[in-house]
Amino acid sequence: MHCRDSGRERMTALADLVTRRSGDGGQHDDRGGAAVDTLLVHHAASSNLDEVLSMMATGSREVSSNLVIRDDDTIEVVSAERRAWTSASSEWDSRSITVEVVNSATGDASGWLVSEASMASLARVGIAMLADYPGFRAGRDRVLGHRELYERYGASYPTACPGGIDLEDLVARIRAGSTTTQNQDHTMYLVELLDDGRVFLVTPSGFSYVERGSSLAGLDALGLPRRKMWFGHFIDAMAEIHEAHTADAEEFSDLRTRLEALRPANS
Numbered sequence: 001m002h003c004r005d006s007g008r009e010r011m012t013a014l015a016d017l018v019t020r021r022s023g024d025g026g027q028h029d030d031r032g033g034a035a036v037d038t039l040l041v042h043h044a045a046s047s048n049l050d051e052v053l054s055m056m057a058t059g060s061r062e063v064s065s066n067l068v069i070r071d072d073d074t075i076e077v078v079s080a081e082r083r084a085w086t087s088a089s090s091e092w093d094s095r096s097i098t099v100e101v102v103n104s105a106t107g108d109a110s111g112w113l114v115s116e117a118s119m120a121s122l123a124r125v126g127i128a129m130l131a132d133y134p135g136f137r138a139g140r141d142r143v144l145g146h147r148e149l150y151e152r153y154g155a156s157y158p159t160a161c162p163g164g165i166d167l168e169d170l171v172a173r174i175r176a177g178s179t180t181t182q183n184q185d186h187t188m189y190l191v192e193l194l195d196d197g198r199v200f201l202v203t204p205s206g207f208s209y210v211e212r213g214s215s216l217a218g219l220d221a222l223g224l225p226r227r228k229m230w231f232g233h234f235i236d237a238m239a240e241i242h243e244a245h246t247a248d249a250e251e252f253s254d255l256r257t258r259l260e261a262l263r264p265a266n267s
């Protein structure tokens with residue numbers, strides 16, 4: 001599992017999280033050209049990890065997922081490059097990293113919860129997706145629970161899945177763990193675009209492009225933190241700074257116009 005990084009191949013952040021692999025039973029297809037932009041969360045409706053993995057490996061129920069999580073274990077079943085048969089919606093499975101989280105207890109009286117360690121592992125998947133996929137965002141429009149496919153889009157089928165998993169809490173954890181949304185920690189920092197390597201200086205009042213060479217070396221010498229992010233996440237970060245410092249919508253539309261003019265050709 002690799003992606004391009006300024007012409008060199010590098011391991012994806014998601015691949016770094018995988019603790020082990022398990023059989024996929026052939027239950028996957030290509031993504032049909034779809035770009036991944038969604039984290040699609042399921043619960044396994046089971047507290048038995050071995051049974052879940054066995055069911056996926058044998059294909060007995062024609063169900064699979066990209067990842068299965070239980071506590072600190074993040075198990076790859078279907079490679080992130082492939083569409084796993086998870087949600088009974090080829091459209092949503094094509095654009096998603098699908099995750100089945102093993103429950104900490106089962107039965108309606110249990111609330112179908114998952115463990116704190118599983119929530120932390122799930123958040124790490126979201127944080128890694130910010131590094132791997134320019135179209136993914138730490139927002140409730142891109143972090144979905146299975147039942148929301150039907151409730152919001154009429155896709156898949158009516159279901160209670162993913163049980164008691166708190167998706168608002170998950171988004172908050174992803175945002176807290178991502179470098180894209182930690183603007184309040186520093187008043188000034190450098191952003192290096194993953195798309196094309198350009199560097200920008202971000203200040204409380206906006207941003208400016210930094211030429212390679214002496215000016216960049218000078219800023220690095222000041223010890224400014226440098227964050228790598230995709231252009232789409234850079235726009236999100238600038239919007240947050242704007243919201244924190246001014247309520248002037250017109251001023252931000254100017255900023256957004258300036259930003260859009262800088263959009264990398266391949267983005």
Ligand SMILES: [Zn+2]
Pocket residue numbers: 041042043146159161162
């Ligand atoms: Zn589900």
